[in-house]
Amino acid sequence: MARPIPAWLAPTSLEEALELRARYGEEAIVVAGGTFVGILINQGLLQPAALLALRRVRELAYLRVEDANAAGRPLLRIGAMTTHRALERSPLVQRGWPVLASTFALVASPRVRNQATVGGVLADADYASDPPALLHALGASVVARSPQGQRLIPVEELIVGHYETSLRPDELLTEIQVPGGLEGAVYRKFRSRSSEDRPCVAVAAVRREGRLRIAVGAVAERPQYFPEICALAAGQPTIEPELAREIGERYAAAIDPLSDARGSAHYRRRVIAVEVRRALEDLNRIIAARGGSQSHA
Incomplete structure (x- = not known):
């Protein structure tokens, strides 16, 4: 029987778009780039x-920088319909x-990056995609809008399970906000199968104002972050090899x-x-190359 x-x-x-979203609610699936939704529909x-x-909705495709947000850091604002290729x-x-x-x-x-959008990859909540782990580690947030108003949701609270988000049925994800002021940031993608692009393990490590934040993706239903393990590096100008190894082992045990x-x-x-150990080694090299100075990167 043919599908309707x-x-x-x-x-x-x-x-x-907001009016239609509120009217149809969960009966309508939002299509941004369509690269992921199309696969799910084709597979039934x-x-x-x-x-x-x-x-x-062209007003949702933009890239802007505010000189400083409330915390005194530059803020990158990304319209939800901005493509991966445009950002890249x-x-x-x-x-x-x-x-x-x-x-x-x-x-x-x-070809995919010309279609796929930044808002779409977060709203899809696909555990095996690359950007969520990095955006989580960067402390990014999203703007969710409905006819009743808007709210700011940290990425770590947006993805709640396999293909599940905390967006309400009448809300659209309209913007991604990424704070700057970083000392260094690293993303490592480990592929176990050469024929496939999707990661087996993804690790994002970020240091801002002396604080370390590591998010591990593609290994569970949502990116994994353990602030108590990251706190082991608090106050350390560099992460020594033994500490990097310990943090990696603790992440492996906690997940x-x-x-x-x-x-x-x-x-x-x-x-x-x-991969967590290697990410911290990469982070050390980046920070050392910059002389430990603050950077937007």
């Missing part, structure tokens, strides 16, 4: 009554947040990894310990 064809909703303004995993396409190639991002540009350049192929085609739980646990 969903209604196609194509607003041309944010106001119209989604059978929406309607598709709310945001491609024509932006001189603004390459200059101020190079780790974002290099990480988004690792996603799939240019309950899943098993899938890219690796078993046992295999992932071993990789986590190694």
